[in-house]
Amino acid sequence: MSQSTVTTDRVASPRRIAALALPALVVLAAEPLYILVDTAVVGHLGRVPLAAVAVGGTVMTLTAWLGTVVAYGTTGRAARRFGAGDRAAAVAEGVQSSWLALGVGLLVVVGMQFGGGALAGALAGGGEVGQAAAEWLRIAAFGAPGLLLAAAGNGWLRGVQDTRRPLFFVVGPNLLSAVLCPVLVYPVGMGLIGSAVANVIAQTLSGVLFAAALVAERVALRPRPRVIRQQLVLSRDLLIRGVAFQASFLSATAVAARFGAATVGAHQIAVQLWFFAALVLDALAIAAQALVGAALGAGDAAVARALARRIAWFGAVCGAAFAGLALAGAGVVPTWFTPEQAVHEQALVAWPWFVAMLPLAGVVFALDGVLIGAGDIRYLRNLTVAGALGGFLPAIWLAYAFDLGLGGIWAGLMLFVVIRLVALLLRLRSGAWAVTGAVQSEPSTQARA
Template sequence: MNRSTVATDRVASPRRIAALALPALVVLAAEPLYVLVDTAVVGHLGRVPLAAVAVGGTVMTLTAWLGTVVAYGTTGRAARRYGAGDRAAAVAEGVQSSWLALGVGLLVVVGLQFGGGALASALAGGGEVGAAAGQWLRVAAFGAPGLLLAAAGNGWLRGVQDTRRPLAFVVGPNLLSAVLCPVLVYPVGMGLIGSAVANVIAQTLSGVLFAAALVTERVALRPRPRVIGQQLVLSRDLLIRGVAFQASFLSATAVAARFGAAAVGAHQIAVQLWFFAALLLDALAIAAQALVGAALGAGDEAAARALARRIGRLGAICGTAFAVLAAAGAGTVPTWFSSDVAVHEQALVAWPWFAAMLPLAGVVFALDGVLIGAGDIRYLRNLTVAGALGGFLPAIWLAHAFDLGLGGIWAGLLLFTVLRLVGVLLRLRTGGWAVTGAVRSEPRSAGARV
């Protein structure tokens, strides 16, 4: 075995992948786990406060989604610079994405102070829930700058393959908030607003910690509009891709609702489990972003390709493991979420499709991470939009037209996953994604459209 082969195997080693994926998994899980604590605390205040947090939390989830877009866009760019041996330039990408995050966060604060009440009322259908949700949302909005700064910080620190600080900067504030939330809600007597204040404290503290990490790097902190503009282009493509996902899943829920309350309840159970599996598999995708970006930045195309193969296999293994667990729990898991027998029966209709999809999804999510790390965002955007418009959306509305029930909806989701799988495998085979250098530039011969 020659020296280059040994070096490539070292870059793509399972230990190195795990060293990035496992801390990322903890960071990814911290926020959902805190939301569960928050929901449990507020739930004891009564039905109206719980519904208010559900409505307001839906809006803040969109802000968290913007944060994911910023983080993913930053990781690949920072990783390329880092792989090229220029750590200062990698950190500089974090500086500019942090300015972008701060700007967007402040816009969210201002927008929700003026429009948060009306938005919450519209979502809740007015009444007590709408009024309470508006109050919660106006306070919770002040956490948006910190939330987005933390997302940008996660992006550049993953890019330079620092997994220790993101773990501390996210988990620590969330643990603090989990303690503060019941204290502020009950003994202090703030009620529902105490939950929002605890959120703001955690998110702001996390953002400050990530911003302080930038300061300690001793790089120039002034904004550079040209770089921010380049990051906006990446964010735009990731946003369009995300909108395609959102439109598809909203349509699926709308169609499921037309099949009755039991069907939409069962669909919700399966979708939330699907999202949970996606969250876990995203940890592998994040490792792929950092490692592939660094390999291409270093000019090591062979290592990037080896990483893609190994991460794809690991995705298949993880997805298959989830599928086995899902199949084993078919008769039990739905009962954790509902005591309604009709819901259980409908869940069993969706379940075979859900379990069959997981091994394929494991590969798709992992290889999505490879292409994001390579900066091949435009291709992923076009592939996702084409899969949604040409596969998922027609399939689920045909399920409605021909009364195919949940089986038809989940067959549409399987089709969407298969189309994405074929698309990413074709892209990896053609090699148009593996562009080396500290900054990605599209080769003229490599098409970026589907």
């Protein structure tokens, strides 16, 4: 066995992947688990509060996707510098991304105070649900700066191969908030607003903890506009990709709301479970970003390719396991969130699609992480936009036009996943993504590779 093969097997071993993926899994699961608790607590207030959280929560998901852009962009850049042996430069990427996160978070707070009501009303089609969603959204928006700071912190810590400290910085605040949520909603008597306040507490505390970790590194903390501009430029494709995702899921919620409160309530339950599954399966993508970025930063394309193949297989296995759990809970899980029988019936319409997508999604999310770690963001951007415009969005609005209900919406999501799976496997096979170097190449360079 050659030295190269030994090195590849060691770095791309299941143990090495698991050492990064398992702590990341807990971190990724903490926020959606809290959202599921929040949904269950609010669901017992009645159909209208549940629908309001569905609409308001979908809007706040946009902020979470901005956080994903910040985290993923930072991980790739920091991992390459760390792989090249420059930890200080990797941490410096985290400083600048944290300034960027804070600025964007404050803009979200201001924007939601002035425009959140109109956006919530447009998604809900007005009425009682729209008013309740707007009230929830204006308060929940104050958690955006902390949420985005935590995303930036996760990004640079993953880049330096540290997925353990984020366990404390994310899980602790979310556990506190999970206890506060039912207390604020019921005994304190805040109702739906108590849910929003609990969100803000968790997100702000988490952001403060990640900021303190940067201070502890004893690096220069001043903002550097030139580096921030570079991060913005290099993240533009992730931003466009995120907008495509958000347009699709916002449209799905808007169409579901027009089928009635029971349908949008069921959609909220199913889509939050989908987001939970996506983030849990994304633990492999986090490991891929850190390990592939470091391997390419160190100039070792063979290790990067071996990682990509193994992580894709792990994604398929984990997705299939999750699908088995979802199938077993089909008749039980929806009852955890609301006693409304009409909502249960609608949830069962989406359930077969949800179960069938999970094994495919496991591969898709894993390969997304490989390409993000490699800096092959332009390809991911084009693929996501094409899948949204050519598959998901047309299917959603056809479901509305032909009154296909929730099943039509979720068939569109299945089409979106299949399109991405085929294109990602073709890209993996081509090898064009495996460009080495301490700094990610510009997209034009990657396109020629």
